[in-house]
Amino acid sequence: MARNDPDLHWVQIRHSSYSRIGPLVQAGALQPYLGRLSGFPGAQVWRVDSPLTVQSDHQCSIAGVPLQAALHHQPSHAYCAMVAASPHFTQYAGTGELSRLLRSHDDWDPGGFAHALEATVRQGRVPLPRPVLAVPPTTYLTHWLADRSFVSRLSNGHYMLGLSYTVRYVPPPGLARRSAVGLDLGIDPLTVAHTDTGATRYFRPTSLRHVGQLPRLSADTHSLLRDLIYASGRLDGEGIVAWLNFHAHTVYAERINHMGMSTHWIHSGRDRAIHDHHFSALSQYLFASGVDFRRVAPHHTSTLCAPCFEHQGRVVYGLRAGDRFRCPACGVNLDAHANAAHNVLLRGRMLPPRGRAAA
Structure with missing residues (x-):
């Protein structure tokens, strides 16, 4: 991969969505791709040739067809860029505080934490195109290339979704690297x-x-x-x-x-x-x-x-x-x-x- 090539991050598509891949191929929303890709080349690769939109950490759509995928399983800079570029992205608004409580051992209250989790889920997801499951890194400026996405079928029959990004590194002050x-x-x-x-x-x-x-x-x-x-x-x-x-x-x-x-x-x-x-x-x-x-x-x-x-x-x-x-x-x-x-x-x-x- 050349230095200026886009980064490609692969996430798992859930088994419940596998049956939707074939119809997307038949409809032309997924086109065969014969180029070289990093990561999971798979037994067969398609380029997404229809609009791909992201609705939540677990759901995206290709040509209006919903797919379940682990979209939050990306590095923070990529995940945050994807969220920021998805105006209809929904998530649980209270997860930032829940993350802090989970990582803190001070005054851990399992019953209280479980109650807060349940209450957050009951309130449901809300439109919030600001990442709460990750902190945007200040040293990486990242842009999601929604029109350069891929679906890969691995040799074991599982499917992956590939999302592309341009990334520019901004060195921190006083960089050492010795x-x-x-x-x-x-x-x-x-x-x-x-x-x-x-x-x-x-x-x-x-x-x-x-x-x-x-x-x-x-x-x-x-x-x-x-x-x-x-x-x-x-x-x-x-x-x-x-x-x-x-x-x-x-x-x-x-x-x-x-x-x-x-x-x-x-x-x-x-x-x-x-x-x-x-x-x-x-x-x-x-x-x-x-x-x-x-x-x-x-x-x-x-x-x-x-x-x-x-x-x-x-x-x-x-x-x-x-x-x-x-x-x-x-x-x-x-x-x-x-x-x-x-x-x-x-x-x-x-x-x-x-x-x-x-x-």
Whole structure:
């Protein structure tokens, strides 16, 4: 993707809307697309050739045909641009305060929070073309290209909706960007960063354990709660991007797979947001802001001794027990995630320059 190409963000279309895709293709509202796209190329791709409008976090329309999709599962700058460009967008007006309460552990009142959730849902959605599930980033100026949208059918039969944006990065005052950084990506810690100056930075997700104290909720209320949980996880991930934008000129991260994501309902929304961040939002944010981002092989990053390799060129496998790592050769005893981030940095610095094949 060229630097000035639009960003493309893919969101899941709900299974209940799959039956509407075929008629849209037959009506010509979706036209076959043979070009190259980033993200989810799919087994078949169509370009949206009719007006696409957005009504809420979960619903859009193509040629007047409603589709259910997870539209709020986008990075904040894209989501906010989409909302701002959708004059008929409706949402629950009180979700901003609910988000604050969810992320706060002070005077947590599960009964009171559940009552506030139910009351918000009873009041219903109202026209409000101002984002309340996300805070617009001040360092990204984003414009939604409603006429450049796509539908993709994956090889497993699921459908995705692709939304395009132009993004311009506005550097913050006093921008530093002094370091190359290796990232160990996970759930908790969310990310550990190791810089070429030897510093280690931990990013931990906002704890949502208290959500388990909530009483049983109605289906619509539970759906709103899941949206709030996703927004909380997205906010945690974007805190990492903000730090990297200020401190890093080059970032290396593992090529991660889809294993190990929690499926417990309390954390599933948060972990989905973290998953989306690690797999796509992180790279797209850094690409837009001009930070060099590269993936490295993930194998053995948490079990190889980074100090031995950096200082002596020795490949030594250590012992990992939970979050601790111990090297039998040099005797170092340190956090396994910090050791992994250090290894990611070392592995990244050995990559050939871009455009040059490895020998």
